[in-house]
Amino acid sequence: MDSRDDWTPVGDLIERIAGDADLMASVVSVVRAKVREIAVLPSPDIAGHTRALLVAATRALAARRGPTEAELSFVEELAVTRARQGVPIEAVLGAIHVAERAIWSRAREVAGAAGVSPDRLLDARELYDDWAEAMRARLIAAHHATKAVQGPRTWDREASILRRLLDGGSAAALAAAEAGLPVTGGLWVVAARPGEAATALERSLREQPPVLCAVVDGLLVGVLGRAPSGRAARPGTVAGLAGPADPEELATVRRLAITALNAAESTGRDGVVHVARVPALAAMADRTELAAVLLDHHRPAWTALGTRAEPIARAVCAWLEADRDVARAAETLFVHPNTVRNRLQRFADVTGIDPYATFGAVDAWWLCHAWLTRA
DSSP states (O other), X not given: OOOGGGGHHHHHHHHHHHXXXXXXXXXXXXXXXXXXXXXXXXXXXXHHHHHHHHHHHHHHHHHTOOOOHHHHHHHHHHHHHHHHTTOOHHHHHHHHHHHHHHHHHHHHHHTTTTTOOHHHHHHHHHHHHHHHHHHHHHHHHHHHHHHHHHOSOTTHHHHHHHHHHHTOSHHHHHHHHHHTOOSSSOEEEEEEOSSHHHHHHHHHHHTSSSEEEEEXXXXXXXXXXXXXXXXXXXXXXXXXXXXXXXXXXXXXXXXXXXXXXXXHHHTTOOEEEEGGGSHHHHHHHHOHHHHHHHHHHTHHHHHHHGGGHHHHHHHHHHHHHTTTOHHHHHHHHTSOHHHXXXXXXXXXXXXXXXXXXXXXXXXXXXXXXXXXXXX
């Protein structure tokens, strides 16, 4: 039998895999662990692009066709975005390859139960490979074209010195001296997502020399000889800051600056945010393995909450971020204050976490933020 209907289970299988939040979270985790240049990107960014590619592939498999122009245009946009972020094409392709392996591995595991025979799954994989090859060709071409338009970066030498600085250790002091940065007295590290706002931030930072700035592993990173002024970032700009520290310690300081950036983004802060201003959030953002344990432990609670899980999580976060002010949280969520109270009670009943207690509030925010990020 080789009718089009025979492919329906294949499409259903891939769609179900694409909608598996746990699998997508696992794919993102593996990609970030194996591809360093991708690891600095936000998880929702990685998950969103992975899910979009998978949905496009599902449609192609169902229709047994190659990529459409709309799908190729999406891939071009992804290539342009990654090129402008400074992510090498090898890293982009590597991330896609890691995601593909995880997804097809899951497909093999559940194909039998979904009514898809090994032969049909093999046919689907071959068709997918043909589709993916055309997509990869467009991805590579668009990435190279974007890099060519950008032209040779005038700060290639600066980026090279910056990388040596950020590696820390004994060589970092030599790199600092070469760049004209102080080798004693402390250095500061700023990290931001590339884009128009980050470009404006870089211009502002360069008005306070000595400074080194470049896109490194997908982030705009600056090493400064002094703390940036409060006017360094325009409204809406988000950047993480850490320091001061000696050159030998910059590998750690860079990680702290990135952690501060992630913490600031997670709570909607803007400006240049020093890691010391968000220590608890930074600690939570940096302990992804504990977040995974928290999610796993409270998986039954998420299931029990069903379709109400996401609005309840948003209510808990909004209430805590409003300093437990029900009225402010209700206004943020566009709901009645009693709705916020009811959702808080439902959360406490199902999870066993008391959001009114000091440490319970920390656990509640961390869990709900992890739920929303995963969702």
